[in-house]
Amino acid sequence: MKTYQGLYKHNGVIIPIKLCNNGKELSVEIEGRLFVGSEFTDLTYHGDLFDLDSSIFTLTDDGYSALCYCQIELFIPQVLSVENGNNKIVDLCLCTTIGAFDFEKSTITEEAIVLSLSLNEETYIGKGDTIEVAFDQLTMRLPKGETFVNCYGCLYGDYSVYGNSAFGTMLCFKHVKSEYQAVRGKDEYMDLCEDYSDKLEVVQEIHCCESFVMRGCGGAYR
Template sequence: MSALSAWPGRYTDRHGAQQVVFESDGRALIRTTIRGVRFAGETMDGLGALAGEPPEAMFRFCDGDLCSCLLEWQQPLPVDVAGQGPRAGVLRCALRLGDPLPPPRGGLDGQSLTVALHLDGRTYGGAEEHDDFEAALYGIQHRLPPGARLRACVACAWSDYSPAGHGLMAGLACFRRTKDRYRRVDGKHGPRGIFALWPALTEFVQETHRCGEFEPRGTHGGYRGPFP
């Protein structure tokens, strides 16, 4: 297992609020403990109890995942600034998970994500509600001053999304082990399409993850296009 990062945060529901710590490997694992119960999942909107669902009086669930609550956390997110190198930024996130809808419809009655980047005494973003981290981070990048770029997988030359779509987070495919082939991707279908390369992806990562092979996304846009 990769080293885990600790993100300080808070859990709030109808019973009150509690300070928590979210642990993540930056890829497909997030876990935390709330009111003595261990939760884990691949994304923040997919956290399930590890030992079976506790009594409904303690939490609410939708298809086995936490709902009817507010999850807040902060995590480091460096920003490359021209002439200064990488600067330490802090990403503050809030995910509101609505109430479960009755069958046969199912699902939640709403879900919203707000994200703000705090960098060198200024705040970028935070007011708009987003469906996923891709949209939230695109919005932040557009607000950064000229010459400043997020240093994260969402802005990396070797990452792309499936044409079939993706969820809140962690659905970003990394192609760092097939860089030459990825450079030739020019769309969805055909011998140079993203579908042809998809089985060779290295792994799935969170948009805010980064590794030692990070390179800024340039003019080659792969399937999803440039960033931002």
């Protein structure tokens, strides 16, 4: 279980928080109220709805009662590989914006992730509607030779051809390494995902394990 320090922001209210992450599920207690989910847009409330202060919380009106119309800012320790081959621990700032709930469309109006990293008096930023896009931008702006040692930066981390959510739906191919590296083209990749579906894991982009291999320009799909 990892714990990240951060801030919860809603309509001018700013509350310090600690978000817990077990690699599959996120949980955060805000003003004594517990919210749990697999990603930021489904942090659902576990408690009596009549207890909530509407000046602090807005929830989706879809039966799930997930946090919306807010920002969550977290400081996440990550490993950065630098040009001389050494690794160092850095604090990656992740800020996610969750828009208001649109009842007619039964969805939130906005979802955005901004990643920022301060190195040597410079701040590097990446942003997008998914953490993949935000990481893509951020890594392109880092000094030459520097890259993240995490699932996003790993050779065996990839995504479904049918798309991915904003956070935490990366596919890990570490159990079929040779088959994954032998793939050529989208059709072969789709076949691989179907044939070895029982050997694939769903991981968070910010996770890392002992099977990590620097991605470089490799990879079957992304």
